[in-house]
Amino acid sequence: MSTLRLYQIADDYRSALDALAELEDVPPEAIADTLEGLVGTFQDKAIQVAAYLRTLEAEAAAIENARKAMEQRENALKRHASRLREYLKMQMERAGIPRVKNPWITVRIQANPPSVVIDDDTLLPAHFKQEVTTIKLLKSDLSKALKAGQLVTGARLEKTTRLVIQ
Numbered sequence: 001m002s003t004l005r006l007y008q009i010a011d012d013y014r015s016a017l018d019a020l021a022e023l024e025d026v027p028p029e030a031i032a033d034t035l036e037g038l039v040g041t042f043q044d045k046a047i048q049v050a051a052y053l054r055t056l057e058a059e060a061a062a063i064e065n066a067r068k069a070m071e072q073r074e075n076a077l078k079r080h081a082s083r084l085r086e087y088l089k090m091q092m093e094r095a096g097i098p099r100v101k102n103p104w105i106t107v108r109i110q111a112n113p114p115s116v117v118i119d120d121d122t123l124l125p126a127h128f129k130q131e132v133t134t135i136k137l138l139k140s141d142l143s144k145a146l147k148a149g150q151l152v153t154g155a156r157l158e159k160t161t162r163l164v165i166q
Contacts, residue, residue: 006045013038050165 004012016038020031092098092109099108118124146157 004041004045006042006049009038009042009045013042053163054165 013035016034020026020034088107089109092100092107099106101107121129142152142155143157145152146155
């Protein structure tokens with residue numbers, strides 16, 4: 001594997017182009033050979049970087065899949081624990097036993113603090129309400145307007161590039 005970095009090869013290629021542009025009496029074959037060698041080296045290194053990039057993306061996808069599987073397992077365990085907690089509470093209440101204890105664990109039924117229950121929010125006085133405004137930007141509509149040539153203050157179309165590895 002080459003010890004040159006891709007950016008170094010790109011710099012060498014740019015420098016060779018600049019140097020060859022300044023020289024007037026260089027035969028076309030020499031120019032072609034010089035550039036061909038640098039392009040070949042650059043292409044080889046670019047392919048190596050792209051292959052490594054694919055490996056990283058595949059590893060990231062595998063981690064994401066594992067995370068999703070673990071998240072599903074976590075949620076299933078939480079649901080099971082919640083159902084089991086409710087079952088134990090219900091059976092203790094049914095039996096009239098508010099506390100169970102041994103040297104390792106204590107289980108007891110405890111009263112919660114009072115919580116607010118809203119039966120009909122339309123009947124509540126205004127001072128118990130707060131209006132919340134949410135602004136959603138309509139980017140697809142903005143895009144259509146800008147592409148149609150409309151000037152929209154605060155927005156613009158921007159052309160970017162991306163790397164595609166096939």
